[in-house]
Amino acid sequence: MKPTRTLWLTFATIAATAALVTSSAVSASADPPAEQPRHSFAEYQGIPISIYEYGPSADEAPTLVTTGGWPGDSTIFETAARKLATKYHVVRYDQRGEGLSGHNTTDELNSLENLADEFGAVIDKTAPGKHVHVFTEGWGSFLTSEYQFRHPGRIASLSAIGAPSLDLAHYALVESGRDPAEFVKNMPNIVWYGALSTPALPELMAASGFDEAFFGAGVASAGDPPVTMSKEDMVASVSRYRASLPTRLGYAPAYSFLEVPIMQVFQSPDDSPAMITGLAGHTNNLWLTEIEGSHTNFAAKSWPLVSAELDKAIAATEHR
Incomplete structure (x- = not known):
C-alpha cells in the first residue's frame, strides 16, 4: 500500500472516530435533564422552611419525608430522594438554620x-390530612x-440511620452503662455531647471553622462524598444540642416507650451500639438492619438493602 493511501486511511479512521464520539456526546447532551424538584416554603413561628418535592403528588403515591441532621443540610439525602421518587412522593426539607430555611434561631426556637x-x-x-413515612438520620430522627x-x-x-430517639437513647445508655467496659467505650460520645451542650462554646467552634474542617476531614478520610456544610448553618443550628440534649438524653427524658407502626433502624459502622441497647423493649415493632457505610455514603454502600427495607416498611403500613 502506498504511503499516501495509508496516511489517508489513517486520517479517515481518526475522523470517523471523532464523528462517532461527537455524535454520542450530542446524543447524550440531548437527553432530557433529571427532573428538578419542586421548591416551596412552609412557615412555622415566622421562620421560612425550605422544601423540595420529588416524583408524584401526595394524592398519587405514599409520601416519604426526609431531612438532615447536624452538621450539614438535607442534601445528604438528595441522591436517595431522586431514586425513591420513582415510587413515592418524596419531601426533602431543611430544618431551621440550614440551607435556604430561616437562620434567625435561639436555644428556645431550636428546642426539640x-x-x-x-x-x-x-x-x-x-x-x-395524610399519613407519612419518614427516612432520616440524627436530628431528623430525633x-x-x-x-x-x-x-x-x-x-x-x-x-x-442510627439511634431514632434522644429519649430512648437515654435508657439505652443507662442499660449499656451498667457494664464498665461499655461505659468506657461510651466516653467519647459523652464528652462530645457535653461539649456541644455548653454555653457559647459550640457557636465559637462553628464560627471559627473548626467544626467545618473537622467534619470535612472525617468525611474525606472515609471516602464519602462531600457534605454540604457552611459556617452560617453550623452556627445557627448547633444550639439544638444545648436546647434538648442535656434534658432528653441526660436527666429528664419525656418518654420511655414510643409506639409507632414500624420503627426501622439502619445501624451503620459509624453508630455506637450503646445508643440502641435494649431498644426493642421501648417500642412496639422494631426492625433492625445492619448496613455498610456511614450516614453520608449509605446511598453508595448499601442502597439496594436500604431501598428494599424501606419498600417493605411502607408496603406493610400503607394499607393498614
Missing part, C-alpha cells in the same frame, strides 16, 4: 418540641420521634 412542630408544618403543607410521641397516628413508618 419546636423542631417537631416545624416538621408538622411541612407535612401539613405537602401532604395535608424530631420525628418527638412528633410521633406528641401527635401519634400521623407517621406510618419511621426509618432512621
Whole structure:
C-alpha cells in the first residue's frame, strides 16, 4: 500500500472516530435533564422552611419525608430522594438554620418540641390530612420521634440511620452503662455531647471553622462524598444540642416507650451500639438492619438493602 493511501486511511479512521464520539456526546447532551424538584416554603413561628418535592403528588403515591441532621443540610439525602421518587412522593426539607430555611434561631426556637412542630408544618403543607413515612438520620430522627410521641397516628413508618430517639437513647445508655467496659467505650460520645451542650462554646467552634474542617476531614478520610456544610448553618443550628440534649438524653427524658407502626433502624459502622441497647423493649415493632457505610455514603454502600427495607416498611403500613 502506498504511503499516501495509508496516511489517508489513517486520517479517515481518526475522523470517523471523532464523528462517532461527537455524535454520542450530542446524543447524550440531548437527553432530557433529571427532573428538578419542586421548591416551596412552609412557615412555622415566622421562620421560612425550605422544601423540595420529588416524583408524584401526595394524592398519587405514599409520601416519604426526609431531612438532615447536624452538621450539614438535607442534601445528604438528595441522591436517595431522586431514586425513591420513582415510587413515592418524596419531601426533602431543611430544618431551621440550614440551607435556604430561616437562620434567625435561639436555644428556645431550636428546642426539640419546636423542631417537631416545624416538621408538622411541612407535612401539613405537602401532604395535608395524610399519613407519612419518614427516612432520616440524627436530628431528623430525633424530631420525628418527638412528633410521633406528641401527635401519634400521623407517621406510618419511621426509618432512621442510627439511634431514632434522644429519649430512648437515654435508657439505652443507662442499660449499656451498667457494664464498665461499655461505659468506657461510651466516653467519647459523652464528652462530645457535653461539649456541644455548653454555653457559647459550640457557636465559637462553628464560627471559627473548626467544626467545618473537622467534619470535612472525617468525611474525606472515609471516602464519602462531600457534605454540604457552611459556617452560617453550623452556627445557627448547633444550639439544638444545648436546647434538648442535656434534658432528653441526660436527666429528664419525656418518654420511655414510643409506639409507632414500624420503627426501622439502619445501624451503620459509624453508630455506637450503646445508643440502641435494649431498644426493642421501648417500642412496639422494631426492625433492625445492619448496613455498610456511614450516614453520608449509605446511598453508595448499601442502597439496594436500604431501598428494599424501606419498600417493605411502607408496603406493610400503607394499607393498614
